Amino acid sequence: MTDTQVRAAIGEMDSLLRKVQGETESTRQLRSMRHYDLQQALAAEFGRRNGWTRTRRRFTLYALRNRKVFDGRSNQGQDGEWFDYPHYDHGYFYRTPDKRAAAVVVHLYDIPVDLDSWAAAHGLEALRPDFPSWWNPGGTELVVYVPATEELF
Numbered sequence: 001m002t003d004t005q006v007r008a009a010i011g012e013m014d015s016l017l018r019k020v021q022g023e024t025e026s027t028r029q030l031r032s033m034r035h036y037d038l039q040q041a042l043a044a045e046f047g048r049r050n051g052w053t054r055t056r057r058r059f060t061l062y063a064l065r066n067r068k069v070f071d072g073r074s075n076q077g078q079d080g081e082w083f084d085y086p087h088y089d090h091g092y093f094y095r096t097p098d099k100r101a102a103a104v105v106v107h108l109y110d111i112p113v114d115l116d117s118w119a120a121a122h123g124l125e126a127l128r129p130d131f132p133s134w135w136n137p138g139g140t141e142l143v144v145y146v147p148a149t150e151e152l153f
Helices: 003-017 025-050 061-065 115-121
Strands: 053-055 092-095 101-108 124-127 141-147
Touching (some): 025 053, 025 101
Antiparallel strands (some): 092 101, 101 141, 124 141
């Protein structure tokens, strides 16, 4: 996907999010399905540009900061090791080609004032790349959590 294609997809998503007065349920469902398809395409493109693959399996803060394949902890996490609001909303998880935790991409409506200090306290860095949020274009902002030593973009 080129930058022009990314911008076009975001523009189409923006128009799909607008409720159309008097539309039928089937039309609304088609709009919703197209919006979802565009989200998935943009999420995959963001990963491709960084050499990552998206995974539907969540991982903990511990797994990310230590680049683990599996952190050996229960699904409930321990000691607040899961991402949580307001530093996490609408998350997408990415892995490296060797299946290690690479990044967690979130789409935040409001950027917390303590974003950077919160990330640092968890051994992470919060990056704000020049790539549009694909969750709610214009309404959310993309934040990428990576291990603190990572250099991307």
